[in-house]
Amino acid sequence: MTELTVPSGWRPTELLFRGVAGAAVLALVAVVAGRPDLLVLAVPLGGFAVPALLRRPAAPPEVVSSLGAAVVAEGQAVRLRVVVTADAPVEHLTVSVPPVRWVRVRPSGGVVGVAATPGAGRAVSASVHLAPVRWGARRVGEGHVAALSPWAGWVWGPQRLQSQPMAVVPRPARFEGTGPPPHPVGLVGLHPARRPGSGSELEDIREFQPGDRVRRVHWRVSRRTGRLHVTTTRSEEDAAVVLLVDAGSDVGDPPATSVDTAVRAAAGVAEHHLRRGDRVALRVLGSAHQLAVPASTGRRHLHRVLHTLARVAPGSPGWQDPGGGRFHVPAGAVALVLSPLLAPGAVVTTTRLARSGVTVVVVDTLPEVAPGAPHDVPALAWRMRLLERDHVVGRLRRSGVPVVPWRGGHPLDEVLRTIARRAARARTVPR
């Protein structure tokens, strides 16, 4: 990028210099040569120069740039507002914020010019809209600002606008799970439990016993039978979901790489379960930074999960979990490993979790990658890598870990329903 910043302070513009120099030369020649017509030619130049000279600003203006929001969602536009406050009159303000990667700028090109009413002590502002199109931690708003005095005689700038941090949270992928959670636990939540309790789902109608609440009396049945009957309900519980996002290997073309898919899918699954009142934990495997969010619930927790996902930075395929893949998984939780299964660390962690009795489902986030030419060495190596991966997937499936591709959540929902049915059958075996 060309360095445009100049020392702060007002400088004469080319327009002013051209007006003064051109008018002076033509007028002098007119006098010396005795040519009044040259004086006529000098008037348009001098006519703009004199008012511009008379309105020279003294003090340099102050500039403040601010982002409308420091945290935005993918595709959401945010306004970058540049305010120039000057004791001297400012007639025109120009702001240039060139587009950067993954950030769209409106207007196109990021150049905005704003006319101001000449007057001292007034603030002039110009706005550029920035719309990040990919999640992640970004720096935006770097550009330049320049101001012109009345009659464009004096210019201030271009001065550099400092970039500002912006967290772009992922847009949650659509996931509408309809099945019950495999292992609902706890005392509160939205999922009907297997034991009776004070929930809202009807379980039975039975005779009144001491201790039953009067509001539970079922009057219609009581009148028909002649004895007091009460309704019983099943308690409602929540489920815990642990999301393990594999950021160790990132394959595919942005903005649809394996990490992109994993992050958006994790956001979608987290949003779905948190909306249902479940507890969601997040752990990012192989990221450049250690990122983990303990299990909790609520809207604020969703924001915490999304903000953490926005900080995911793809690491190296050979990552090693400092804890050796051992970390706390809440009782009864389902672990969803969102991974392309290319990094050994993700496979080791998945296997360890499954062996320790945790219900694990692997969500395959490997995107479609073009096969390449038959004799191309990198393409051949990639095919060999995929064969190895197929072997790993087969091994996981044989050990009872379902591996489902991420296709908007449908296969995942089916697998979760199957696990829930199996869990229910296992618990209802008569003693």
Place this chain on the structure above:
Amino acid sequence: MSPAATSALGRLVGGSAQQRLLAAAVPVAVTAFLAAATAAGAGLAVLPVAVTVLLAVLAAAAPGSAAPLVLLLWLGGYWLLGVAGPVSPWTVLAAAAVLVVHVASGLAAHGPAGLVLDRATLVRWLRRGVAVGVATLLVWVVCAALARGGPPGGRLLSGTALAVVALVAATAARRTGSVPR
């Protein structure tokens, strides 16, 4: 290719439609100037015309540089050497061309190539252009009237011209404290 040349080419090719229009106004105005000079009695020699066109293109491509000033001084010299005699009515057209070159270059230099000037700015500069154009016309009327008056009028004209130059110079010195630039 030098950065300046790249920037100038980028302005012509990659600029907004408005900026391209402003750039196109410069050669159009220069063509009008040449037509006015020819009508006022100047000959159409190939080399001076070629130099004029070249300077016009340079001024259009680099409005924020010294190219427009060089072009305007060249046009002044072209008029001085090509047109002889008293104040011609074609001088008004030539002055209008100078005004258009000056304003179009100034507006084009308001910002980078992608800048689209808002309506308020354009209207403001249109008003200023009209005001300065009217002042130019008045000066032409005075000059034409004085030119018919003979030598005493010529001395008055010289005095007026010197007064204008002195006014501009004094204003510049008072407001800037030094030569602007």
